Amino acid sequence: MGAGAVQVPVADRSLLRDMTETRGLGGDALGAVFPGSTDEVAAVVRWCATAGVPFVPRGGGTGYAGGAMPDAGSLVVALTRMTRVREAAPLAWRMTVEAGLTTRRLHQAAAGEGLWFAPNPGAAEQSQLGGNIATNAGGPRSFRHGTVRSFVTGVELVLPSGEVLIAGGAARKNVETLDLTGLACGSEGTLGVITAAWLRLLPRPEVILPAIAVYPDRGAGVAALEAVMACGCVPTALEFVDDRAFAAAAATYPRHAAAGSFAVIAESAGPAAIARAERDIIVEALTPGAAAVDAPDSPGEQRALESWRDGVSPAVVAVRGGKVSEDFAVPFDRLGEALDMIERIAQESGAEVACWGHAGDGNVHASVLVDRADRAALRRAEAVADAFHAVPRALGGSLTGEHGIGVVKVAAAAELPPVLLAAQRAVVDALDPAGLANPGRKIPPA
Ligand SMILES: Cc1cc2nc3c(=O)[nH]c(=O)nc-3n(C[C@H](O)[C@H](O)[C@H](O)COP(=O)(O)OP(=O)(O)OC[C@H]3O[C@@H](n4cnc5c(N)ncnc54)[C@H](O)[C@@H]3O)c2cc1C
Known part of the structure; x- marks a missing residue:
């Protein structure tokens, strides 16, 4: 593949980590390759099959589950050159x-x-x-x-x-x-x-129109989410940011924040006339019980609000230097209960927990704030985050809504019903009998 496309040993050490770095994790590898075509990927994977070397497909390394974090002895297959x-x-x-x-x-x-x-x-x-x-x-x-x-x-x-x-x-x-x-x-x-x-x-939508509403407490916020679901329009996005996550990102909030609030963000996208009409209906649904409702009109203000929402996760990390994050999903109508359960677990453990997420999908990102240089604090934070698994289990949800199982949740996934585990293993074993494709991730071992 050419000298520049192979690193043995791995020179770029960032290839050994992903976002689980924020919880103190890191990996190791035999080497890394940067194939430039499907044929080169196939040649690398055939070599792995012949040599019995496990391989780890790697994208941008932004995953929160340790899926792209390699184990010693494996080969990282990075796709950065395949961008056509x-x-x-x-x-x-x-x-x-x-x-x-x-x-x-x-x-x-x-x-x-x-x-x-x-x-x-x-x-x-x-x-x-x-x-x-x-x-x-x-x-x-x-x-x-x-x-x-x-x-x-x-x-x-x-x-x-x-x-x-x-x-x-x-x-x-x-x-x-x-x-x-x-x-x-x-x-x-x-x-x-x-x-x-x-x-x-x-x-491509002509406009994407956000509206943000802040509520005095979680109950009022969850009621507003339900009102949006009942309003007859389907928002492009329906998000929530709780009081701690809001406080962490308050310094960069581009609008007029109400302190100690639970925020709901909804977006309408499409042709301008339709998106505006939908946004008006959604704003009406958001208004009862709100301390403030804000629907910025200029594209600059709209983008500023979008960038701020994108920055909530890094802002939460910045509070203490690290976070142990859980991503789970529950049926939408159990979201309020899920947030109440998280709050109880946080109180009982004395942990500082910030939640935000994709409310319409019942998808919660619950993060325990932690100083990642403090090993003992990290272990305590992990125990609290593990306790969050009980929430989707109790409410008919999923251990992960979008971040995946990776390596960090593979032990918890082992509690899935045996038939479900066996069916998954049968599929993976059929396609990967030698167990070389990202082993130890996603599918708990037998
Ligand atoms: C600030 C921040 C916010 C985020 N917000 C969201 C969000 O809102 N929603 C969301 O879903 N995620 C979110 N994520 C998580 C992350 O961005 C996504 O999971 C993303 O899709 C991972 O892509 P990646 O290329 O970085 O994958 P990686 O981290 O490199 O890999 C993730 C997994 O995919 C596998 N993989 C990667 N590339 C390939 C390939 N070509 N073939 C086969 N397997 C492959 C890896 O082996 C690994 O198991 C966020 C992450 C950060 C840091």
């Missing part, structure tokens, strides 16, 4: 894109064609399409149009054998086979390396 847009078909709302393109560049490339890739997971400058697919990422704008899975009609996947599988393709409908495209979405590197995808995009 293979095809753009604006009239069909379609693009075919290589997996190493960053999410930001994908948004830009789609916009250049008059198209829209709606999912906007918060680390778009770094995260890559392959990582977005492998975690079935979401973000605020997945509420109306769905997570990344809804945008993928086909994937090119290098199987652990080194064979190249094309599942699905450009057609928007396809039931010729089992849904192998869907299987790849959320596979976290356990089925091989995704090298490209066919994307079903949307027309």
Whole structure:
């Protein structure tokens, strides 16, 4: 592959970490490779199969589950050189894109064609399409149009054998086979390396109009979320930010903040006339019980609010230098109960916990604030975060809404029903009998 495309040992040490660094984790590897084509990925994976070396597909390393954090003895397969847009078909709302393109560049490339890739997971400058697919990422704008899975009609996947599988393709409908495209979405590197995808995009919205409302307490905020769900419009995004998360990011809040508040953010996107009409209806739904409702009108103010929302997670990290984060999802109608349970666990443990997330999807990011240089405090924070697993379990939800199982939740995932575990293992074992594709992630061992 050429000298610049191989690092043995790994020279760029950032390849050994992902966002679990904020909870004090780091990995090791035999080496790293930077293939420039699907053929090169296939050659690398075939070499791994022959040599019995585990491989770790790596995107931008922005995952919170340790999925891209390698174990000693493994080979990192980084997709950074595979960034081509293979095809753009604006009239069909379609693009075919290589997996190493960053999410930001994908948004830009789609916009250049008059198209829209709606999912906007918060680390778009770094995260890559392959990582977005492998975690079935979401973000605020997945509420109306769905997570990344809804945008993928086909994937090119290098199987652990080194064979190249094309599942699905450009057609928007396809039931010729089992849904192998869907299987790849959320596979976290356990089925091989995704090298490209066919994307079903949307027309680029003329405007994206946010509205933010702040409430005196959580109860009023949750009631407002329910009012939006009942208002007859489907917001593009429906988010919440609790009092601690709001306080952490208050210094950069571009509007007029009400202290100690629970915030709800809703967005409407589309042709201007339709989006404005929808936003008015949503604002009406947000108003009862609100201390303030704010719907900025200029594009600059709207972007400022969006950037602020993107910055909530880093702002929470900055409070103490680290956070141990949990990402879970519950049915929307159990969201209030979920937040009450988190509050009780925080109080009982004396931990400082900040919550925000994608309210419409019942997706909560609950973070225990911690000084990551303090090992004992980190272990205590992890115990508190582990206690949060009881919340989705009790409320009929999922241990992870969008960040994945990775390595950090694989022990908790072992508590899934045995039949479900066995079915997953059967799939992975069939495609990866030697267990070389990102082992120890996602699927608990037998
Ligand atoms: C500030 C911040 C905010 C975030 N907000 C959101 C959010 O709102 N919603 C959300 O869903 N996520 C969010 N995330 C998490 C993260 O951005 C997403 O999970 C993202 O999709 C990961 O992409 P990545 O390229 O960085 O993947 P990585 O971290 O590199 O990898 C993640 C997993 O995918 C696998 N993988 C990566 N590339 C491939 C490939 N080509 N083929 C096969 N497997 C692959 C890896 O092996 C690993 O298991 C946020 C992260 C940060 C830091």
